[in-house]
Structure formats: structure tokens, C-alpha cells
Amino acid sequence: MNPTIQTLLLIQGVLVGLLTLAGLLVWVERRLLALWQDRLGPNRCGPGGILIFVADGIKMFTKEDWIPPGSDKPVFVMAPAIIVVTALIAFTIIPLAPGVSILDLNIGILFFLALSSMGIYSTVLGGWASNNKYSLLGGLRMSAQMFSYEVFMGLSLMGVVILSGSLNLHDIVKAQSGMWFVVPQFLGFLIFLFAGLAETHRLPFDMPEAESELIAGYHTEYSSMKFGMFFVGEYVGVTLISAIIVTLFFGGWQGPLLPPVVWFFLKTMCFILFFILLRAAIPRPRFDQLLAWGWKFVLPVALLNLIATGAIALARGN
């Protein structure tokens, strides 16, 4: 019974931790954006405005939950749940400390890729079911963006798999005890960063919701907590991509002095903050530029990176 209870406690801890973090990130993001854009941001509620996420939560839950009459009701209701559920399930394979993760899968990386490809249905189906031109355009953009960027998201990770000789995330972290994979796989890291940004549709790549062109894109018709689910799903997605980057390229929980969980948390937070900085710093490209750049530049680079890594690994004879 003991291991079962341990696993249940771990699940509870990860779930509570993640959702609290997602809530706090609302405040962190708005304060940091304000700092970088030379304004104050939310600073009224609680010390430094930290209770803004409680106020936001109350607002979301008490707003009218409206389903447009022309929409496809079951799909409309189901869509926001998919993004949160897939992102949370993908978290089960992240190694938080030596030997500590909810699931220890031999196909860890593939499990993550599978769930992230399932998460797209949330935005695509949500955009379609709303029966609104802007939502549909948002959904179309999301699907085109995703099947372009998913191709090299997988390819960029294969260099790491060649170097560590395993798809298991625990083994990959252990293989980085000598050197973090960001050094030999710097190209792979950059490509995964782009793909991860496109996957979470954060600002430089947020064409599916581009508020200056499409109102709010795929979630234009969503209100109340259904919109809140998209919102939470986005933050959980950012946390997930950051955690995966840390695990695959930056040594996961490895680090001196401090306990492994703390190292893991600190490194993950660094990448979350980097994602927020990107949002404040980089303008949005045009949609066709995004796709052309992905297919014509990043995909060949990802393939070359894979070929070079494979050739070097073969020449070294491992």
C-alpha cells in the first residue's frame, strides 16, 4: 500500500503546485510586463498586488457562462477541458528529483509529444464549434501552425535521444551529469524553443488569437470559467514546456548544494520568466512568414542537426 499512497501524495502535490503556480503566474506576468513597459501593473490587492489571481478567479467563476446559440454545444463545452487535461497528464513523466516522478515510462519523450499533439484539438475544435468567423480563422491558424511546428519539435529532440541513448526522461537527466545537453545540442535547444513557443501559442507566435486582427481568435465566444480553462491551460503549457526544456537540455534536477527539487524549480522558473520576457520584447510576425520560416529554414536546420549528431555519434562508436 505504501508506494500507492506515495504516488497519490505526489499526484496531489504536483496538481496543487501546478495550479497554484498557474494562478501566481497571472500576477507575475502582468507585473513583469508592466515593469518592462514602464508602468505599474496590478498593485492594489494584497502585498504588491499578489492577490490579483484570487480576484480574477472570483470574477471568472461568477461571470455569466454563455454558450452561443449557433454553436456546436457538446464540442464547444468539451474543447476547453482538453488543453488543461493533456498538459496536466504530460506533467506525470517529468522527473522532479532523482527517481521521483509520477510515471516512469520508457517512452517518456514520445509520451510528451503524443500529449502535446492531442492538446491542439482544444483550440482547433473550440474555434470551429464557436461558429464565428474570427474563431474559425483562429482555429485554422492553430492547426496549420501546429502541424508545421510539430514536425521539427520531434526532430529537435532526437539529437538528445541519440546522445543519451534513451527515450526515458530519468535516463536523459542522468546522462547529463558530465555536461548539459544544451552545449552539444545548442541548435536542437533553439529549435525546440521555437516549437515550444508555437505549441503554447505565446505572444511572438500567438497568431491563433492575435487580438489586433481576430478579436481573441479561437476563444472569442468563450466566457466565464470556460475562458478560464484556456487561460489556465496556457500557463500550465508554458510551465510544461519550460520543465521539458530544463529536463532535456539543462540537466533537470542536477546542481550543487541545493536539493534537487529546488534546482528543478529554479531552472523551470528561469524559462517561464524568459517566455514572459519574449512576450514583452518581440513583435508578432505575419502568419505566412511564420509558416514559411518554419518549413523553409527551421526544418532543414533540424534535419542537418540530426544528421550531424548521428554521424558524430557513429564515428565515436557508441
Next chain:
Amino acid sequence: METAFYIVAAIAVLTTLRVVTHTNAVHALIYFIVSLLSMALLFYLLGAPFVAALEVIIYAGAIMVLFLFALMMLNIGTAQDEQERSWTRPGVWVGPGLVSAVLLGVLGWVISEGGQVRGQSDYVAPSEVGVALFGPYLVAVQLAALLLLAGLIGASHLRRHERRTIMSDEPAEPSSDRSTGSKTGKGGIG
């Protein structure tokens, strides 16, 4: 584990039936995704987690999104639902139903004869799948690659033809617009 297998298999069969019988294309596609996911789970239960993950990534994740993309472009509404309904009257099902029943009968017969239906098998590691694909089945992989390449070149050719016609049209229209615009402008001044 055996009950799990039969539950998942039942879901796979039922959802696939719904794919065929559903009149709303997008709903049918969602059933198709669930059917593919249950197929992946079947692979997992049979000891092939690598193939299961690939099934989700490639079929349920990528190809179905492409289908959905195409469907969304077509703007399918209630009129199409009605059309589908008129095509799938009960009488239509008789022929395919009979043929499928024969197939089901043959399957039952083969199983009762103790044919090759694999039960709980050994775990198949990712590297074994790779070795099989690039070893004994290399020719099949190359043939599939050739087929895909032919499809790719065909699509590129069609698109190229289309783009050339658009390109020859495009400069003509704006320039004519501009000339008329300037003419009226001059007319206004004059």
C-alpha cells in the same frame, strides 16, 4: 489485463462504427480520433508502447488535425448533414452489412480453428522496431517513401501550376485599378 483489452477493443469497434454512421463530419472525425486512441491503447496492451506512441503522434495527432483543417475550410453546415442523411437511408446498409457479416463469420471460424491470434506477447523495445524497419523490411520502407515522394511532387506540381496562373493574373488587376484610380483623380482635378 484481458478485460482491459476487451473493453478497449469494444470502444474501438463502437467508435469506428460511429465514424461511418455519423452524419456530421466533424463529430465523425472526433469519433475517429477516439478510435485511433483506443487502437494505440490496444498496441500498448499487446506490449508495443513505441508503436502506441507513434500511433497517437502521427495518426491521432498529426493526420487527424490535417483532416480537421480540410473540413474547417469546407465550411460544412446543416445542409450537408441533411445531404448525408439522405445518402445513408436504411436500405443502403443492406449490401455492406451482408458482406461484413460474411467477414465476421470467417473471422470467428478462423479463431475457433485456433488460428494465429496473438495474446499477451512480450515487450517490444523501440530499438527492435527500428531494427525490424531498417533490416528485413527495408525494401517496404523504401517503397513507402517513394510513394510519399510521388505524392509530394504531385502536390507541388499542382500548386505550381495554380500559382503561375494567379501570378499572371495578379499584376494585371492592381495596375488596372491604379490606372483607373489615377484617371478619375485627374478627371476630378480637371
